[in-house]
Amino acid sequence: MPSEVRTIEVGYLTRVEGEGAMKVVARDGVVQDVEFSIFEPPRFFEAFLRGRHHSEAPDITARICGICPVAYQMSAVHAMEHAFSVTIDGPLRDLRLLLYCGEWIESHALHIYLLHAPDFLGYESGITLAQDHPDVVARGLRLKKAGNEIVRVLGGREIHPVNVKVGGFYRLPTRPELNHLATELDRVRDDAVATVALVASFPMPDVTRTVEWVSLRQPDEYPMLGSRVASTAGLDIPVAEWNDWFVEEHVARSNALHSRIKTRGSYEVGPMARFALNADLLSPGAAAAAHDAGLTAPCTNPFRSIVVRAVETLHAVDEALRIIDRYRPPAAASIGFTERAGEGYGASEAPRGTLFHRYRLDAKGMIADAQIVPPTAQNQLSIEEDLRLVLQEHIDEPDDRLGAVLEQSIRNYDPCISCATHFLRLEVDRG
Amino acid sequence: MVEPWTVIGIGNPLRGDDGVGAVVAERVRGLPGVCRVIGDGDPFDVADLLRGPCNVVLIDATHGGGEPGAITVWEPTTSETARGRIGASSHGFGADSAIELAAALAPLPERVVVVGVEGCCFEGAELSPAVAAALDRAVAAVAGVIGDA
Numbered sequence: 001m002p003s004e005v006r007t008i009e010v011g012y013l014t015r016v017e018g019e020g021a022m023k024v025v026a027r028d029g030v031v032q033d034v035e036f037s038i039f040e041p042p043r044f045f046e047a048f049l050r051g052r053h054h055s056e057a058p059d060i061t062a063r064i065c066g067i068c069p070v071a072y073q074m075s076a077v078h079a080m081e082h083a084f085s086v087t088i089d090g091p092l093r094d095l096r097l098l099l100y101c102g103e104w105i106e107s108h109a110l111h112i113y114l115l116h117a118p119d120f121l122g123y124e125s126g127i128t129l130a131q132d133h134p135d136v137v138a139r140g141l142r143l144k145k146a147g148n149e150i151v152r153v154l155g156g157r158e159i160h161p162v163n164v165k166v167g168g169f170y171r172l173p174t175r176p177e178l179n180h181l182a183t184e185l186d187r188v189r190d191d192a193v194a195t196v197a198l199v200a201s202f203p204m205p206d207v208t209r210t211v212e213w214v215s216l217r218q219p220d221e222y223p224m225l226g227s228r229v230a231s232t233a234g235l236d237i238p239v240a241e242w243n244d245w246f247v248e249e250h251v252a253r254s255n256a257l258h259s260r261i262k263t264r265g266s267y268e269v270g271p272m273a274r275f276a277l278n279a280d281l282l283s284p285g286a287a288a289a290a291h292d293a294g295l296t297a298p299c300t301n302p303f304r305s306i307v308v309r310a311v312e313t314l315h316a317v318d319e320a321l322r323i324i325d326r327y328r329p330p331a332a333a334s335i336g337f338t339e340r341a342g343e344g345y346g347a348s349e350a351p352r353g354t355l356f357h358r359y360r361l362d363a364k365g366m367i368a369d370a371q372i373v374p375p376t377a378q379n380q381l382s383i384e385e386d387l388r389l390v391l392q393e394h395i396d397e398p399d400d401r402l403g404a405v406l407e408q409s410i411r412n413y414d415p416c417i418s419c420a421t422h423f424l425r426l427e428v429d430r431g
Numbered sequence: 432m433v434e435p436w437t438v439i440g441i442g443n444p445l446r447g448d449d450g451v452g453a454v455v456a457e458r459v460r461g462l463p464g465v466c467r468v469i470g471d472g473d474p475f476d477v478a479d480l481l482r483g484p485c486n487v488v489l490i491d492a493t494h495g496g497g498e499p500g501a502i503t504v505w506e507p508t509t510s511e512t513a514r515g516r517i518g519a520s521s522h523g524f525g526a527d528s529a530i531e532l533a534a535a536l537a538p539l540p541e542r543v544v545v546v547g548v549e550g551c552c553f554e555g556a557e558l559s560p561a562v563a564a565a566l567d568r569a570v571a572a573v574a575g576v577i578g579d580a
Contacts, residue, residue, distance in 0.1 A: 044554060063443060127528060130535035138536055141479060
């Protein structure tokens with residue numbers, strides 16, 4: 001008898017950023033195959049960058065994602081600065097960290113409250129959650145707004161910031177602007193603490209999985225920026241050696257490239273990875289909140305990623321306040337450099353994981369070749385492995401319930417597929 | 432006296448026709464009665480803007496199977512017929528959803544009007560010819576809404 005393939009439309013507003021589809025094949029209640037595919041347009045941006053001047057890359061790449069433009073911009077400028085042997089440190093680096101804190105706060109708050117919390121609380125969307133619990137969702141929006149404000153002041157506008165350049169910034173913030181940000185951050189710090197307690201109280205599916213977690217790692221700072229990549233399996237390399245260790249492969253079912261660690265296989269980037277490798281570097285307040293929430297590193301339940309994300313939000317608030325407090329203006333908004341031919345590598349920690357950029361430049365500083373490895377593409381194999389585990393636990397449930405828990409599982413990764421479009425289809429083939 | 436309006440464009444100019452909202456929002460900057468123009472608005476932040484005192488015009492690409500470049504104007508708070516029409520946003524959360532979220536959190540302004548421009552191509556840095564040709568009509572539609580107030 002031919003297998004029956006039932007197609008269930010999981011929903012138009014899918015609460016993942018972009019478009020994806022799941023196909024599940026099960027026989028006699030045993031999961032045989034799981035495919036999670038995303039539809040990423042042909043690598044438009046890598047091609048679009050070729051022939052452009054290096055100074056255009058920060059603004060062009062910031063357009064790749066409306067949710068994490070700072071990450072794209074930061075990885076791009078760090079790659080260019082690597083190519084030109086420029087080192088950004090002191091207050092200029094602090095300002096970049098501050099900008100990054102803003103993006104973490106806005107992105108994490110958005111995902112926690114409007115995209116992921118509804119899964120745990122049994123709501124179909126952030127809208128229906130807001131209808132029943134407006135005060136809870138309003139707290140998330142307050143947090144997000146504080147993050148937006150940092151990005152607006154440091155980045156020049158709330159989204160697709162335009163103030164970052166190779167060598168530093170176009171314009172430095174004034175002390176009154178920074179004091180304004182500190183006031184806003186002080187106002188939402190209690191919201192960030194309350195967020196950790198809230199999500200730690202959510203009912204959690206009982207799933208345990210370990211994977212090779214990968215993130216930037218440095219001895220003295222929870223990673224947003226950094227020059228070394230580490231993993232829980234002992235990897236510790238400079239960003240410039242990325243392509244010696246990681247490989248992107250075409251998979252027929254997806255337009256996105258799938259990443260693997262050579263000779264080993266899947267790995268995971270993002271909050272779970274950062275926490276696994278850097279929990280000792282959280283702000284004291286975030287570390288205390290993690291402790292109170294019962295989190296220890298590594299966290300092996302992928303559904304608790306929402307708790308890790310909340311802890312990181314509090315860390316970003318604390319870190320932003322610390323940077324503003326110690327900030328003394330640098331002599332200039334940017335430092336000079338000489339363009340030259342060469343190759344540059346940069347990585348930073350986007351809210352959803354390590355984002356790697358590589359550029360080859362000619363003697364006039366024009367981009368000859370660009371490589372962008374986004375976190376969601378890196379996590380695709382790991383997402384599939386999670387889905388396999390979760391599926392086997394829930395395979396006997398009706399398709400609608402199954403679809404809901406699978407979506408919840410995918411959202412553990414906060415996948416940003418807006419680098420694609422938006423629609424999630426689930427096919428369950430039970431034979 | 433002309434009533435103040437906030438005009439918000441939703442979309443990403445590097446995603447083909449998705450960027451039409453931002454382009455139109457930029458073009459209506461300076462129209463009498465426009466108190467604020469935000470191109471390329473994040474739909475989640477739109478919900479926050481809808482809590483202000485101004486009436487709002489949202490401009491977004493639509494992806495409803497209509498003729499590319501077709502303009503549709505509707506008020507989601509008073510009409511259910513347009514639900515689901517919006518769908519081209521790369522954020523997966525279009526104007527209707529932003530309005531619904533805002534309504535759950537606080538009273539909406541007196542009028543919230545959506546001007547939709549039907550898109551057909553959502554890749555690349557350019558608007559499709561059909562949508563580019565519709566820009567003047569989209570601007571006129573926004574001006575019409577504001578002028579009708």
